Amino acid sequence: MSSIKQNHVLSIQSTVVCGYVGNKCASFALQVHGFDFSPINSVQLSNHTGYKFIKGQVLDADDVDCLYEGLKQNNIHNQFSHLLTVCDPVMGDNGKLYVPEDLLPVYKDVIIPKADIVTPNQFEAELLTDMKISNEADALLAMQRLLDKGPRTVVLSSTNLGSNGKLVALACSVKKVAGSETPTPAQMELRLMQSKADIENPKINFTAQKIS
Structure with missing residues (x-):
């Protein structure tokens, strides 16, 4: 029997302490739709890069390997049904x-x-x-x-x-x-919690314009 759990996402993205970027953004949106969400934060910053000052850490390849090795040793790595790595x-x-x-x-x-x-x-x-x-x-x-x-x-x-x-x-x-x-850095923050209804029932508010 397969150990894969349906709707279980392993997401490897950046995150921020304050605001909604990368994994912090994806976690809420996917959990609203019933996905189990397991993040590996490849980069953790204090805030998004639109602000004047930015502090944080970047995981190197060994750090990511270490986290994934922990999943493998506990036989958790083969339970994910989806891998999310928007680059x-x-x-x-x-x-x-x-x-x-x-x-x-x-x-x-x-x-x-x-x-x-x-x-x-x-x-x-x-x-x-x-x-x-x-x-x-x-x-x-x-x-x-x-x-x-x-x-x-x-x-x-x-x-x-x-x-x-x-x-x-x-x-x-x-x-x-x-x-x-024309946003300020604070205005550039995603209003994720306030957008719960839009995430659950998305509407088309913008259309694409072809550039010749």
């Missing part, structure tokens, strides 16, 4: 790396090709594609280069392409979409 390559922002530079080839050659969805910010996208993003055309080309590596969806989670204080995000899969807003 948010938490490498850096605003021209500054958070992780050792020698991890860059691992992201480029190992992690990105295995991901279905990748969500880098502009700085991370530039590192992953070896190109500078100065305008929308550059951003679209960078997203295409990432798609060419294997993912089916690419989201530039934040860019410097907006004006008048607007934060511009771009996404690309079958269609290429763009959106913008």
Whole structure:
């Protein structure tokens, strides 16, 4: 008899102490829908990177292996029905790396090709594609280069392409979409608890706009 438990997710993502990012966000959404949720926090930060100051820790490969080895030794590792690893390559922002530079080839050659969805910010996208993003055309080309590596969806989670204080995000899969807003760092926090009804009964509030 299989030991796999239905709707049991092993999620390997970043997390934050304050706010909702990565595993802290996914846990509530999946638990609302009846999933058992088991997180491995690859990165733990005090808050998301839109704030002026960021503190925290990054797990290296040995740390992740150690946690997974504990699951294996207790025969827990084969109970998961789903693996969630949306690739948010938490490498850096605003021209500054958070992780050792020698991890860059691992992201480029190992992690990105295995991901279905990748969500880098502009700085991370530039590192992953070896190109500078100065305008929308550059951003679209960078997203295409990432798609060419294997993912089916690419989201530039934040860019410097907006004006008048607007934060511009771009996404690309079958269609290429763009959106913008003007938040403060605190306003950028996900209102996850307040969105319980929307998660349980999602409605289409936004539509994609094709960029030729």
